[in-house]
Amino acid sequence: MAIALERPRVAARRARRYRLRRGLGHVLTYLGLLAALVFFLGPFFWILTTSLKGNEDFFTFPPVWIPADPSLSHYLALFTRSSGARYFTNSLVISSLSMFAALAVSLPTAYAIARWRFGGGLLSTFLLVLRMLPAIALIIPIYIMYKMLGMTNSYLGLVVVYTVLYIPFAVWLLVGFLRDFPVEIEEAAMIDGCSRVRALVQVVIPIIAPGLAVVALFAFIATWNEFLFAVVLTGIETKTMMVLVTSFTSGGTDMFYGEASASVVLGVLPAFAVAFMLQRYLVKGLALGGTKG
Amino acid sequence: MAIGTLPAARAHARLPWRTRVREMLDRERVLGPLFITPALILIALLVAYPFCMALYFALSNAFIGRPSHFVGFRNFVNLWDADAFRQTFQNAFVFTGISVAFKLVLGISLALLLNQQLWFKRMIRGAVLLPWVIPTALSTLGWWWMFNSLYSVVNWTGISLGLLDPPGPNWLGQRHYAMAAVVTVNIWRGLPFFAITILAGLVAIPKELYEAAQADGAGPWARFWYVTLPMLKPVLAVVVLFSTIFTFSDFNIVYVLTHGGPINATHLFATYSRMIGLESGRIGEGAAVSLYLFPLLVFVVWAQLRFVRKQAY
Numbered sequence: 001m002a003i004a005l006e007r008p009r010v011a012a013r014r015a016r017r018y019r020l021r022r023g024l025g026h027v028l029t030y031l032g033l034l035a036a037l038v039f040f041l042g043p044f045f046w047i048l049t050t051s052l053k054g055n056e057d058f059f060t061f062p063p064v065w066i067p068a069d070p071s072l073s074h075y076l077a078l079f080t081r082s083s084g085a086r087y088f089t090n091s092l093v094i095s096s097l098s099m100f101a102a103l104a105v106s107l108p109t110a111y112a113i114a115r116w117r118f119g120g121g122l123l124s125t126f127l128l129v130l131r132m133l134p135a136i137a138l139i140i141p142i143y144i145m146y147k148m149l150g151m152t153n154s155y156l157g158l159v160v161v162y163t164v165l166y167i168p169f170a171v172w173l174l175v176g177f178l179r180d181f182p183v184e185i186e187e188a189a190m191i192d193g194c195s196r197v198r199a200l201v202q203v204v205i206p207i208i209a210p211g212l213a214v215v216a217l218f219a220f221i222a223t224w225n226e227f228l229f230a231v232v233l234t235g236i237e238t239k240t241m242m243v244l245v246t247s248f249t250s251g252g253t254d255m256f257y258g259e260a261s262a263s264v265v266l267g268v269l270p271a272f273a274v275a276f277m278l279q280r281y282l283v284k285g286l287a288l289g290g291t292k293g
Numbered sequence: 294m295a296i297g298t299l300p301a302a303r304a305h306a307r308l309p310w311r312t313r314v315r316e317m318l319d320r321e322r323v324l325g326p327l328f329i330t331p332a333l334i335l336i337a338l339l340v341a342y343p344f345c346m347a348l349y350f351a352l353s354n355a356f357i358g359r360p361s362h363f364v365g366f367r368n369f370v371n372l373w374d375a376d377a378f379r380q381t382f383q384n385a386f387v388f389t390g391i392s393v394a395f396k397l398v399l400g401i402s403l404a405l406l407l408n409q410q411l412w413f414k415r416m417i418r419g420a421v422l423l424p425w426v427i428p429t430a431l432s433t434l435g436w437w438w439m440f441n442s443l444y445s446v447v448n449w450t451g452i453s454l455g456l457l458d459p460p461g462p463n464w465l466g467q468r469h470y471a472m473a474a475v476v477t478v479n480i481w482r483g484l485p486f487f488a489i490t491i492l493a494g495l496v497a498i499p500k501e502l503y504e505a506a507q508a509d510g511a512g513p514w515a516r517f518w519y520v521t522l523p524m525l526k527p528v529l530a531v532v533v534l535f536s537t538i539f540t541f542s543d544f545n546i547v548y549v550l551t552h553g554g555p556i557n558a559t560h561l562f563a564t565y566s567r568m569i570g571l572e573s574g575r576i577g578e579g580a581a582v583s584l585y586l587f588p589l590l591v592f593v594v595w596a597q598l599r600f601v602r603k604q605a606y
Contacts, residue, residue, distance in 0.1 A: 032406050033417060039481065040424050046446055047435040062453075063446050105335060108328035116325050133344065134542040134590070136563040137583040140570045141346035142339065144357075164339040167332050195315050196324060225428035227545045228563070232571060242430040249437055249549055257438055264431045275426040282422060 044268075051075070051261035058257050074258035078266070082244065082259055088266060090234075091224060091241040094155055098162035099219040102170050103212060105163060110174030111200060115183075135165075139232050146233060153235025161233065162223040169222075170215050177211030178204070214281050221274045241267040350580035357574035368581035378582065381560040385586075387472065388561060389540045392479045396536060397529070399480070400487025405517075407488065408495045418489070425485035433549040436478045440464040440550070468558040471551050475559050478546050483539075487532055494528030495521070538590065562586065 050058070052070035078084035142161065143152070151157035181204060189199040205212070227242045234243055241263065248260040275282060351368060355361035372378040403421070411417060424432060439446050441464075448461030462470045498521065506516050544563035547553060553560035553568065560568070562582055570579015 026409075029406050029409050029411075032402070033411075036403055036406070037417070037420055040485070041420060043432065043435045043439060043481070044423070046439060050438065059444050063444065063449055105331045109332040112325045112328040133340070134563065134583055134587070136542060136544060136566050137347045137580070137587065138340065138343045139567070140350065140576055140579050140583065141343035143571060144346075144576065145343065160335070161339060164335045167336065171332070221426070225430075227428070227430040227548075231548070232567070242428055245430045245434045245549055248434060249552075257441075260434055260438060264435050267431045268427045271427045272423075275422070279419070282426070 047261045047264050050257060051265050053258065055258065074262040075266070078259045078262045082247070082256075082263070084244065084259075084263060084266065086237075087239050087241045087244045090155075090238055091267075092270075094158050094162070094238075094240060095220050095223040097155065097159045098166065098223040099216050101159060101163040102166040102219045103216055106167055106170035106174055106215070107205075107212070109167070110171045110178055111204075113171065114175045114178035135228055139228060142229075143232055152233055153238050155238060158229060158233055158238065158240075161229050162219075162226060165226075165229075166219050166222060170219060173215050173218070174211065177208050177215075181208055214278065217274050217278050218281075221271055221278070224271055224274075347580045347584060350576050351584050352581075353577050355576040355580075357576060361577065364577070368578050369585065372578060372581055372585070377557045377560070378565065380557045381562060381565040381582075382585075384472070384557075384559060385541060385561050388476060388479070388543075388559075389537060392476050392483065392540050393533060393536050395476070395480050396483050396487045397533060399484055400491050400532070401525075401529075403484065403488040404491035404495055405521075407492050418492075421488055422485050424482050425489075429482055429545040430549055432482065433478055433546050436474070436481075437465070437550050440474050465551055466555055468555060471555055471559050475547055475550055478550060479540060479543065482546070483536055486536065490532050491525065491528060494525050498524045534594065537593065541586070541590070 049064075049066055051074055052072070053064060053067040054069070054071065054073075057064040057067055146152045146157050185207070186199050186203055189203045190196060194202070225242070226240075227245075230240045230243050231246065234240060244263055244267075245260075248256055248263070349363075350361075352363060352365060353361040354364045354367075407414075407418060407421070445461060445464060447464065448457060451457035452459055452461055464470045464474045502520050502524070503516055506520050511519065541561075542563055543561055544567070547559050547561050547564045548567075551559045553564045557565075562585065566579045566582035568579075569575050569582055573579075
């Protein structure tokens, strides 16, 4: 009798201990994640509020976390004083052009590799080499080349570089999409009298359009974020949003924290928007096309 | 489309020629090379050729606007004798070693946390990815302002948490603190890459392995050590490989945050090479800096890829 009564009590105590331990585990998990999120998002919060603060709020200790009367004056100053509009447009133009150029060059290449395994070995080797090759090793020769050709401080120069840098990743992604595409549809079109090129343009491209959009958006984000080549190869007229950064950090401009923060917010937004659209593919792109980390 | 818009009569007259072209274009022997030529030309012009040029520059005494002569390995020898370069050399290893070690340990921890049953799972994952997605140059500008000497919000937070003594360090003005700042930003930027990639590896581990280990009496720690870690090895190898390469050749963070200062304390190969090659015009030496560890890099990539392949099969 005593033993029979003991059993459920032990079980209950065990269950309670188990639940307690699991609850504690949950709490610790969320605490850990909270710390991580504060570390990851804290800077964004700080920059966003800084961009909305008045000048007097920058130099306080303890800092002002949330400005009492937020204003957009720094954004206004960014556009009037620092010609932010021009840099924003430059970035937009360069990224869009590079995006289309990369797609135009990569699609036929990817098609040749996916359908005929043409030059696949060569390109995958190149992909690997380009990944290891420090971009800095290329930048001095490219700068000198461009100097001789008069191509520094031009949209074209930067667009060409970005196109080339993006080819491996675009080709790799596109080959994946093209391999998933049923060859039968294409063959059917060709039996009906379509040439191969026409089948590519009128049958394949419309069907893999979502894939093309993914590649294009990745190209956009990569070129939008690029800094090294932009710093070296652009001049006053062609500076991108990223290069604007350097004008804030290079000494003696302590007054422009607000504008600097505003430029960060504006420069981050397009990247953020594109990343949001790419959500589903981000991890895949992260694993194989990552150009930083 | 273009074919259909041609006037019928002219189209008829040209038919034999056009048919021939069409037939040729349908053959992969013709179309294949045609398709990959643009990419190959661009790659040859903007990667292969500049790379060969860089190799030549590194072995010459090239100076902006002056004819150059072949000098063999003199640049590499001279660089090794220069204090600034040796400082850079040391910085690169300190920066990469510490950053990658932190990113690996924190990345595994974060991935384990993200692998739990969570509320707002997708939102949390999205937030974690944010530092990796946005432009590094800009986020580093944000950090620059946060580390700024007088009104540093980092110092304020550190003091409030009792981690720092009241005035707090001048982050970007003191050697070791500047390095710590640069490393911190690198970890901030690269950790998402580690966490999310490792998370993908974690999800792929079969549940049965854990059940079997638990049946054999393995506690949580033993399960992590004998199941999770060995199963993650290939993923970890790849992540560490890529991260090592990219961290080693990092440019953005140092360039924006410290410009290599104070007194070269945070220069890395990329920033130093740019300074020597493009700012001072010593192209030969600049190219030599950028290629100094290229052989080592090739070896590391080769070794790690071999290791990965062995693990995969």
